[in-house]
Structure formats: structure tokens, C-alpha cells
Amino acid sequence: MASEKTKRKHSICMVSDFFYPNMGGVEGHIFQLSQCLLERGHKVVVITHMYNQRNGVRFMTNGLKVYYIPVVPFYNQCILPTILTTLPIIRDILIREQITLVHGHSAFSALAEETLYHAKLLGIKIVYTDHSLFGFADLSSILTNKLLECGMSISDHVICVSNTCRENTFLRANIQDPRKISVIPNAVDSSIFTPDPDAAPKDRxxxxxxxxxxxxxxxxxxxxxxxxxxxxxxxxxxxxxxxxxxxxxxxxxxxxxxxxxxxxxxxxxxxxxxxxxxxxxxxxxxxxxxxxxxxxxxxxxxxxxxxxxxxxxxxxxxxxxxxxxxxxxxxxxxxxxxxxxxxxxxxxxxxxxxxxxxxxxxxYNWRDVAKRTERVYDMVADSKSENSLIEAILKFRRCGYIGFFVITFVFLANFFLLMIVEYFNPRDKIDLAPDVSNYGRRKSKTHNLD
Structure with a gap:
């Protein structure tokens, strides 16, 4: 396994409203992909909102660190989209964990959408995975697609789980460059999902x-x-x-x-x-x-x-x-x-x-999914995208007149709030977290982090 590992190591932050203990396809995708990326030597942390009494920092298999931030879900397991309220804690986590790449999941996730804007202001590379299909006619789809378009305009790369999803996202998000979007399918852990012919009844x-x-x-x-x-x-x-x-x-x-x-x-x-x-x-x-x-x-x-x-x-x-x-x-x-x-x-x-x-x-194999996702990370890390405030605002122009003015206002408000937070809590005063995931994997015989 060591020979397969790449020389370049990334510090990755997976972000979504959907994660364990909630169950679903997005939750399983994030967990399995994170485990395989840890196996390949990368640092991975997950940010999601609190679930009932589960908040704070938790460690999962192989030292995967999960931040359950103290924000309650508002509707359908998603937080209320405000952008400004999550900035202080998200900034603190991204700096503390020395994150070099933010990977958001699901167009439904308001937390992932907000973290994209925070990461852009902090100069962190952004990758986004879309797991869903949307229409274009009903009010809910129109609003969601407009938010997705604003988020995708500042993302460095977009991943879709199928070719149909790619075509749908390409149209919904109004992506200008087809090279900016890739297809990496989901997978299944075949070591867990094994057949058992004796378990099914013979007469029914x-x-x-x-x-x-x-x-x-x-x-x-x-x-x-x-x-x-x-x-x-x-x-x-x-x-x-x-x-x-x-x-x-x-x-x-x-x-x-x-x-x-x-x-x-x-x-x-x-x-x-x-x-x-x-x-x-x-x-x-x-x-x-x-x-x-x-x-x-x-x-x-x-x-x-x-x-x-x-x-x-x-x-x-x-x-x-x-x-x-x-x-x-x-x-x-x-x-x-x-x-x-x-x-x-x-x-x-x-x-x-x-x-x-x-x-x-x-x-289908999760390790293959991790390898292909890793190539996207390397490509994004090598790209020379501008991270200036003006450059980011100019990318919002494709969102239409109303969308441009609304998202620009929110983005600038987020920028000024960031300046205030930087003043009262300078980044050089934030303690850096050790790479517990790699340590936990290397020392798994003596440190149980399950």
C-alpha cells in the first residue's frame, strides 16, 4: 500500500450538513472517501452540524476527526443559511487544522455552501461534489439552482457522481468551462455487502x-x-x-x-x-x-x-x-x-x-474513487486561480443582475466580518492541531480511536 501513496499530501476538510449519525448516500460517501484518503496518507477532517446532543469534536475509525459545530438543523437536516454566523467557528477550524483544500458535498447542504465562501476569503482551494438531480421549473429548484450557481462560480472544480448528474449540474450551475467538471461515481464496500444464499427463505x-x-x-x-x-x-x-x-x-x-x-x-x-x-x-x-x-x-x-x-x-x-x-x-x-x-x-x-x-x-471500489478524487485535488492544487476579493466578485457576474448584487453584498459583508474576527482573534494566536488522523493510523495497535 505504501508504494501506491502519492508524494503530495493534502489537508482536506469535508463539509456537509449530512453526516453520521444520520444515514444516507451522501453520509456514506463522505465517510468511505475520507477513510480511503486517510489510508493514502492525507489529513482529513469533517465539519457538520450538531445532531441532538452530539456536538464538539469526535473521533471515528482510523482517527477521522469530526467537528459537530454548535448549529442546529433548521429544515430537512440542513442549517438555516445565514453565511455570516458560521464564519468565526469555520475560520477557526480551517486555520487550526491547517486545511489546504475544502471539499463540499451536496447541493442541498447550506453548511457546505457557506463554507465555500469562507474558504474563498481565506485563500483555500475548493472542490464541490454534487450528488443530486434538480429540475428547472418549480420555485424550490430555481432558488436552489441560483445558490448552486453562485457557489460553483468560485469553486475550483466540481465532481458529479454520474454522467447524467454532470449534464444536470452543468446546466443548473451555468458552468462555463466543461473541463471544470468531472465524473467520479460512487462505490460500495464489497467486503461488507457479501451474499448469503442461506439467509433467504427457500419456499418464499x-x-x-x-x-x-x-x-x-x-x-x-x-x-x-x-x-x-x-x-x-x-x-x-x-x-x-x-x-x-x-x-x-x-x-x-x-x-x-x-x-x-x-x-x-x-x-x-x-x-x-x-x-x-x-x-x-x-x-x-x-x-x-x-x-x-x-x-x-x-x-x-x-x-x-x-x-x-x-x-x-x-x-x-x-x-x-x-x-x-x-x-x-x-x-x-x-x-x-x-x-x-x-x-x-x-x-x-x-x-x-x-x-x-x-x-x-x-x-466499484472506494479505493479507486479515492485515487481519482486525489487526481482532482492535485490538479486543483497546481492551478493558479486568483484569490483576490475583486476576482471573486467578478466571477459572480454570471449569476444575473439580481443574483450578482445580492451575493456580492453578502460576500462583502462576510469579508468585513472576517476582518473584524481577524482583529480580535488573529490567526497567529490560534493553536495548530496535530495530525491526529495519521498518528492514529500509524499507532492503531496502541491507540484505539474507533
Whole structure:
């Protein structure tokens, strides 16, 4: 492993509203990428907001330092966007940890967006990863896209998790230079998500759903197909893991159609239990209405499940046709494709679980994602972008007249606040933190930092 490590080492700050103990694709991406970057010799810290009573500094596996800053979430696990209020503590962390590169995650994250502006004023390089797809017509998308455009205008490079996501982000953020945006897909830890053919029942066919039960994940479609499949196939059961406002619809369908013994609702489950849930099934069903890259599909395929999914967003890019059955996001087509998969299970006309697992293992690997992300870091570090205040403000011109004046006003206010904070708390008075992550990895035999 030492021979693979690059000579250049970066001090990286991952920033997002979404991190553990919250569970999801972005949270898993940040954690896995951070672990692989630590393995490659880089210094990595994570900044997120507090979760209930979890605030302050915590250490995770291999000495990954996480700052849970004392800012409460406002809506949908995101903080209230103010920009100015987070400057003092974010500045203190970036200086204390001697950060050379800030990596923000998710267009939904207000904390990541704010940290971009703070990092720009501090002369720190910026990389941004977009994990989502957005529309262009509704008010929410228009506002989010305008904020994304302002943030991307000062970012040094943008990473997307699929080609579809790249095209979507390119249009939403009005990126002028196509060389500024790269595609690095997600991955799966195949050492955790392993098949277990003995875990699934032999006399039943279990369809597994692991998803947040919200509109965007197609819960309404799921509610429409469950009664029909259960009516046609008495040997089919549903195992559903996840929580959300749409769970009440599934509970109502369960009561209305008397499917208490056919539908098992697990609710929200810890990340470490997802694999044990998946291996209990034969078919994995995804009904998302929009998806940039669905990690849950990779996890299910790695466990040897036959995948049925809606053909939306970046999903067609994930797996070959032999591993996944795609359909339009409609109830009739979903029922038809699920029936095809049921017949395949009955006839044995499918790829063996271990073969599927080995293919996924060769196709997707977090270490490969880390290597490719590392090349982006090196490219950004070598770029000679201007960090002057005037240069940053001029980049906002592409955000439109109203967007330009609003974001310029906020950016200048942030600059003046930075000057005040610099005066009362000079950077040379801030104690520098030791590189605990590397120390913890080297001394793992005597220092347990889990």
C-alpha cells in the first residue's frame, strides 16, 4: 500500500450538513472517501452540524476527526443559511487544522455552501461534489439552482457522481468551462455487502425495499404495486426498511388489503444492519422518481439480489442489463418487470449471487474513487486561480443582475466580518492541531480511536 501513496499530501476538510449519525448516500460517501484518503496518507477532517446532543469534536475509525459545530438543523437536516454566523467557528477550524483544500458535498447542504465562501476569503482551494438531480421549473429548484450557481462560480472544480448528474449540474450551475467538471461515481464496500444464499427463505420470494419513504423515492408507486403483486403471487412477501412521511401510506395499504403477514416494515435501520436486511431477500426494488446515483442498488447487487428499478437519472449507468431490470416510473410497467424477475427467480434463470458479487467488486471500489478524487485535488492544487476579493466578485457576474448584487453584498459583508474576527482573534494566536488522523493510523495497535 505504501508504494501506491502519492508524494503530495493534502489537508482536506469535508463539509456537509449530512453526516453520521444520520444515514444516507451522501453520509456514506463522505465517510468511505475520507477513510480511503486517510489510508493514502492525507489529513482529513469533517465539519457538520450538531445532531441532538452530539456536538464538539469526535473521533471515528482510523482517527477521522469530526467537528459537530454548535448549529442546529433548521429544515430537512440542513442549517438555516445565514453565511455570516458560521464564519468565526469555520475560520477557526480551517486555520487550526491547517486545511489546504475544502471539499463540499451536496447541493442541498447550506453548511457546505457557506463554507465555500469562507474558504474563498481565506485563500483555500475548493472542490464541490454534487450528488443530486434538480429540475428547472418549480420555485424550490430555481432558488436552489441560483445558490448552486453562485457557489460553483468560485469553486475550483466540481465532481458529479454520474454522467447524467454532470449534464444536470452543468446546466443548473451555468458552468462555463466543461473541463471544470468531472465524473467520479460512487462505490460500495464489497467486503461488507457479501451474499448469503442461506439467509433467504427457500419456499418464499422476498422483495426488499431499502429507501427513505418520501415522494422523491417513489413511495406512491410502491404503494400501488404491493397489493397487485401480493394478489397475483401468494408466495411473495415484501420487506421494507426505511422511514419517512410516506410510511403511513404503506401502513394504510397493509390494513386495507389485510397484508399483515405479507409486508414487514422495519422502519429506519442502522447502516451496519443493511446487509443483513438485504440478504433476506431475492429481489431488490427501487421506485425512485429521480436519482443521480443509487448506492442502495450497488449494495443490493453486491449481496446477489436481482434488481428492479425505475429508469431515471443516472440509474441506467450503474449496472449491466444482466444484473438489473429497468422500467418506466409507472405502476403497470413496474408490476410487469417485477413479475419478470419473479419468474427468473422461480426458473433459476439469473446470475449466481457469488458471480454477481465478484463483478460488483471489480467494477466499484472506494479505493479507486479515492485515487481519482486525489487526481482532482492535485490538479486543483497546481492551478493558479486568483484569490483576490475583486476576482471573486467578478466571477459572480454570471449569476444575473439580481443574483450578482445580492451575493456580492453578502460576500462583502462576510469579508468585513472576517476582518473584524481577524482583529480580535488573529490567526497567529490560534493553536495548530496535530495530525491526529495519521498518528492514529500509524499507532492503531496502541491507540484505539474507533
Amino acid at each position: 420470494i422476498v422483495i426488499v425495499v431499502v429507501s427513505r419513504l418520501v415522494y422523491r423515492k417513489g413511495t406512491d408507486l410502491l404503494v400501488g404495486i404491493i397489493p397487485e403483486i401480493c394478489k397475483k403471487y401468494s408466495e411473495v412477501d415484501f420487506l421494507i426498511a426505511g422511514n419517512g412521511p410516506k410510511m403511513v401510506l404503506i401502513e394504510e395499504a397493509k390494513e386495507r388489503h389485510k397484508l399483515h403477514d405479507r409486508i414487514t416494515l422495519l422502519g429506519s435501520i442502522p447502516n451496519q444492519n443493511v446487509r443483513n436486511c438485504l440478504v433476506k431477500g431475492h429481489i431488490f426494488l427501487n421506485t425512485s422518481l429521480t436519482e443521480a446515483f443509487c448506492i442502495a442498488i450497488l449494495e443490493a447487487a453486491s449481496c446477489g439480489l436481482q434488481v428492479v428499478s425505475t429508469k431515471v437519472g443516472g440509474i441506467p449507468e450503474i449496472l449491466p442489463d444482466s444484473m438489473i431490470t429497468l422500467c418506466t416510473p409507472s405502476i403497470p410497467d413496474l408490476i410487469q418487470k417485477v413479475e419478470i424477475s419473479i419468474q427468473r427467480i422461480k426458473s433459476g434463470d439469473r446470475i449466481k449471487s457469488l458471480e454477481m458479487h465478484n463483478e460488483i467488486k471489480n467494477m
